[in-house]
Structures are given as C-alpha cells and as structure tokens.
Amino acid sequence: MAINLYALTCGWLTLRLGALLQGEKGSLRVPIPCYLIEHPKGRVLFDSGLHPTLQSDPAARLGDTARFVVVHFAPGEDLASRLEVLGVGPRDIHYLVNSHLHFDHTGGNEQASEATLVVQRREWEAGHDPDLVQSNGYMPQDYDHGHRLKLVDGEHDIFGDGTVVCVPTYGHTPGHQSLRVRLPGGDVVLTGDACYLRKTLEELHLPFIVHDREAMLRSLHLLRRLRDEGARIFYGHDPEFWRHMPQAPERIA
Numbered sequence: 001m002a003i004n005l006y007a008l009t010c011g012w013l014t015l016r017l018g019a020l021l022q023g024e025k026g027s028l029r030v031p032i033p034c035y036l037i038e039h040p041k042g043r044v045l046f047d048s049g050l051h052p053t054l055q056s057d058p059a060a061r062l063g064d065t066a067r068f069v070v071v072h073f074a075p076g077e078d079l080a081s082r083l084e085v086l087g088v089g090p091r092d093i094h095y096l097v098n099s100h101l102h103f104d105h106t107g108g109n110e111q112a113s114e115a116t117l118v119v120q121r122r123e124w125e126a127g128h129d130p131d132l133v134q135s136n137g138y139m140p141q142d143y144d145h146g147h148r149l150k151l152v153d154g155e156h157d158i159f160g161d162g163t164v165v166c167v168p169t170y171g172h173t174p175g176h177q178s179l180r181v182r183l184p185g186g187d188v189v190l191t192g193d194a195c196y197l198r199k200t201l202e203e204l205h206l207p208f209i210v211h212d213r214e215a216m217l218r219s220l221h222l223l224r225r226l227r228d229e230g231a232r233i234f235y236g237h238d239p240e241f242w243r244h245m246p247q248a249p250e251r252i253a
Contacts (some may be wrong), residue, residue, distance in 0.1 A: 010049025171216025
C-alpha cells in the first residue's frame with residue numbers, strides 16, 4: 001500500500017526566541033509547515049498554514065498578535081498555491097487534521113472546504129470557550145467554516161489500517177495532537193507545536209507560554225519514546241531542520 005508524504009512551506013514568521021525556548025534572547029525566523037499525505041483511500045492535510053490575507057494586512061487579521069510576530073508570506077505561498085504543484089486543489093482534500101487551532105495552523109482551513117475536519121474534542125471545545133479564546137490566542141474566523149467534523153478523544157486511526165494516526169500530545173493547547181505516518185522507510189511523527197525545535201525535545205526546554213506544562217512534558221517524553229523506537233521526528237517550527245526537508249513536489253522517502 002503506497003503512502004506518499006509531501007512537505008509544504010506556507011509562509012514564515014519571525015518571533016522572539018524566548019517564546020519558543022523560555023529564557024532565550026534574540027529572535028528566530030521559523031517555517032510554517034503543512035503536510036499532504038496521499039493514501040489509497042484519500043488525501044489527508046496536516047495543518048493548513050497562514051490565511052491569505054496575511055500577505056497584505058497582518059495587523060487587520062491578527063489584531064494584537066501582530067505586535068509579537070513579523071509575517072513573511074508572499075503570493076504563491078498559500079495552501080492552494082503549494083498544493084497546485086502536486087496537481088491537487090484544496091477542495092480535493094478528504095481529511096483536514098489540525099494539530100491545534102492557532103492561526104498559523106488553521107489559516108487555510110476555509111480553502112479545504114470539502115474536507116472532514118479531524119480535531120481533538122477538547123481542542124474544539126477550547127476553541128469555542130470565550131475565556132480560552134482570549135487567553136490561548138484562538139481566532140475562530142480561521143476554523144469556524146462549517147466543515148464536517150470528526151471530534152476525537154485520544155488516538156484516532158484515520159483509515160483504520162495504522163498508517164495515518166492522530167496521537168494526542170496535549171500541553172501546548174488543551175487538545176493538541178500530532179500525526180504518525182507510516183512510510184515505506186519507517187514511521188514519521190509530525191509533531192506540530194508539541195515540539196517546536198530539536199532543542200525542545202533534546203533538552204525538554206519548554207516555551208515561555210504553555211497551556212499545561214506537565215502535560216507538555218509528558219507529550220515530549222512520548223515523542224522521545226517514539227523516536228527511540230525508530231520514528232523520525234518532524235519538528236514543528238525548526239528552521240535548521242526545515243532547511244533539509246524535501247519540498248513538494250519531491251516526495252519524502
């Protein structure tokens with residue numbers, strides 16, 4: 001059974017390094033990754049990048065959040081343009097898996113309008129709790145588009161064959177999830193923001209803002225275990241790691 005995985009760069013952000021690694025000084029320009037998985041039973045998109053309006057007016061879209069990030073997002077870097085190199089349109093996606101509901105992971109959701117949105121139930125509920133929307137930086141305009149919903153509780157096997165599995169990695173947000181993909185070359189774990197950088201995993205160095213520190217540490221220990229069992233870990237926003245990532249239309253082996 002052929003499973004193909006493709007990496008898509010849907011923009012970049014510059015932000016304080018201390019936001020990613022508590023206590024660190026300076027800033028870091030980080031990639032906004034999305035991934036397309038082609039399975040014989042359908043296409044899966046893991047995260048959807050930035051909203052196209054961020055190419056022209058980030059402040060209008062992000063509000064106060066725009067004070068803390070610099071958006072680098074040119075025409076041709078949006079989800080639809082990135083998928084086009086594979087001959088795929090956003091409406092050709094069958095399952096849209098959001099690691100969580102922050103703006104840099106859900107901005108292309110409305111383009112994938114025909115997909116079933118797969119998200120942890122606790123994350124979806126958090127994204128509709130007025131208090132958490134404010135404190136956790138959720139922006140419902142990115143994810144409230146009337147998708148068919150598949151709200152899951154814990155691990156979820158998309159196709160029922162073990163090849164594409166949602167893995168709960170709570171902590172960064174209340175219901176964060178990663179995605180394990182079984183390729184011919186072995187398992188890959190797309191961590192999302194459960195693990196921003198290689199240093200996050202190697203040193204258990206948490207970000208400045210975390211919804212639940214203990215839960216995030218447990219998730220990092222899970223990722224370490226999966227790594228030690230042979231899985232390749234694809235970090236959420238690591239520019240050095242991303243520099244060596246094959247980009248679509250090249251397939252990840």
